[in-house]
Amino acid sequence: MDKIIKNARINGELSAIVIENGRITGIGSAVAARPGAEIIDAEGLTVIPGLVDVHVHFREPGLTEKETIATGSSAAAAGGFTTVLAMPNVLPVVDQEEQLKKQLALNSEKGLVKVGQIAAITEELTSNRLTKMGALKAIGAAAFSNDGHGIQEAKTMLSAMEDVRKVGGVLTVHLEDNGLANGGVVDPKAGKRLNLPGLTALSESTQLARDIELVRATGAHYHVAHVSSRYSVELIRQAKLAGLPITAEVSPHHLFLDESMIKGDDSNFKMNPPLRTKEDRYALIAGLLDGTIDMIASDHAPHTKEDKAGSMADCAFGIVGLETTFALVYEHFVASGLVDLQTAVSWLNEKPIEAFGLSNAGRLQVGDPADLVIFDEKEAFRINPKDFHSKGRNTPFAGEQVHGRVKRTFVNGEEVFSEK
Ligand SMILES: NC(=O)N[C@@H](CC(=O)O)C(=O)O
Ligand SMILES: [Zn+2]
Numbered sequence: 001m002d003k004i005i006k007n008a009r010i011n012g013e014l015s016a017i018v019i020e021n022g023r024i025t026g027i028g029s030a031v032a033a034r035p036g037a038e039i040i041d042a043e044g045l046t047v048i049p050g051l052v053d054v055h056v057h058f059r060e061p062g063l064t065e066k067e068t069i070a071t072g073s074s075a076a077a078a079g080g081f082t083t084v085l086a087m088p089n090v091l092p093v094v095d096q097e098e099q100l101k102k103q104l105a106l107n108s109e110k111g112l113v114k115v116g117q118i119a120a121i122t123e124e125l126t127s128n129r130l131t132k133m134g135a136l137k138a139i140g141a142a143a144f145s146n147d148g149h150g151i152q153e154a155k156t157m158l159s160a161m162e163d164v165r166k167v168g169g170v171l172t173v174h175l176e177d178n179g180l181a182n183g184g185v186v187d188p189k190a191g192k193r194l195n196l197p198g199l200t201a202l203s204e205s206t207q208l209a210r211d212i213e214l215v216r217a218t219g220a221h222y223h224v225a226h227v228s229s230r231y232s233v234e235l236i237r238q239a240k241l242a243g244l245p246i247t248a249e250v251s252p253h254h255l256f257l258d259e260s261m262i263k264g265d266d267s268n269f270k271m272n273p274p275l276r277t278k279e280d281r282y283a284l285i286a287g288l289l290d291g292t293i294d295m296i297a298s299d300h301a302p303h304t305k306e307d308k309a310g311s312m313a314d315c316a317f318g319i320v321g322l323e324t325t326f327a328l329v330y331e332h333f334v335a336s337g338l339v340d341l342q343t344a345v346s347w348l349n350e351k352p353i354e355a356f357g358l359s360n361a362g363r364l365q366v367g368d369p370a371d372l373v374i375f376d377e378k379e380a381f382r383i384n385p386k387d388f389h390s391k392g393r394n395t396p397f398a399g400e401q402v403h404g405r406v407k408r409t410f411v412n413g414e415e416v417f418s419e420k
């Protein structure tokens with residue numbers, strides 16, 4: 001059925017949005033009445049395009065006790081995300097054509113929102129045998145990543161870039177030098193304080209420096225996943241100045257938390273890369289504000305209670321993010337007056353769509369799919385993991401008061417979330 005969303009606040013003005021066949025066919029203050037159309041009253045609340053997250057972990061198949069495509073995508077919808085890209089570290093790993101076909105079918109069958117799929121760069125995510133990127137791209141791989149593992153051999157990364165350049169794809173890269181990381185679990189500064197093994201930021205930045213030289217040589221589109229250190233920000237800034245095809249994402253926890261906020265051995269603060277110093281955090285914010293970092297991605301990484309039990313020294317790396325990202329960004333950047341809502345939307349919709357060529361995701365424009373979010377700029381609420389749709393409950397933001405509550409989410413004009 002056609003729909004009209006009335007009393008929708010868009011860029012400060014009250015507008016109506018006309019939706020026909022799942023697409024936006026009109027936006028304005030004076031849209032013509034459509035007989036038979038369903039009227040949805042946004043009651044003066046703000047409407048933004050559905051958010052896009054290029055970095056989530058949905059754990060199906062193989063690890064469904066942590067998350068499923070159904071629970072993960074329902075967390076996405078509740079958090080205002082209408083398109084997500086899932087990482088390939090499920091079981092079996094998405095590194096073969098058959099596996100990717102099955103995964104894409106599963107994503108569209110079980111996904112409440114649009115769930116794109118990232119395929120592996122190398123088989124099993126840790127070998128030096130490259131996947132068949134041309135074939136995987138033709139089947140529908142949204143990008144290529146070994147997320148969870150760094151690529152140790154420069155030769156492997158060089159060949160991966162040559163292939164990805166040939167097929168016109170994107171590499172989204174988890175930077176980690178295993179020797180330097182040396183089994184660390186927190187930033188060395190926190191490690192000293194808490195008597196936990198340190199994971200130096202050099203593990204990220206040295207590998208990034210290597211890769212930037214390989215991008216210079218190959219021209220491959222290279223996307224840096226979850227940037228954590230100020231040295232990486234500076235390397236990306238210089239690479240962009242040199243005109244290299246590099247993009248980057250930062251996660252909310254690296255923007256809004258730093259190692260000084262880890263008060264004890266608490267697994268809610270364990271993620272990879274770890275929280276870095278205040279100086280790193282400020283450099284990440286500056287990098288986002290000056291465009292060095294293109295976008296925000298949650299790195300939603302759910303785990304079971306058991307996986308996250310015990311000491312940071314040996315529990316799993318990862319926290320959930322889909323249901324906290326937008327409110328945190330709204331609270332810390334928009335409500336605080338640092339940037340306008342449009343800028344936040346560019347980090348969570350326009351830039352990800354542009355960098356990954358996500359033609360299926362809507363941008364709140366006539367002609368685009370009606371992927372929309374109605375949210376309340378004024379309503380304050382406390383982050384409570386008990387409210388999560390995700391199976392994962394681990395967040396360092398529990399109890400934090402935020403604004404920017406998502407009320408209703410639409411994908412292709414169909415409601416996929418409504419706050420009861
Ligand atoms: N971020 C994390 O701490 N964990 C991720 C892997 C990753 O993103 O590197 C996971 O799959 O659990
Ligand atoms: Zn990673």
Ligand SMILES: [Zn+2]
Pocket residue numbers: 055056057087147148299301
């Ligand atoms: Zn990840």
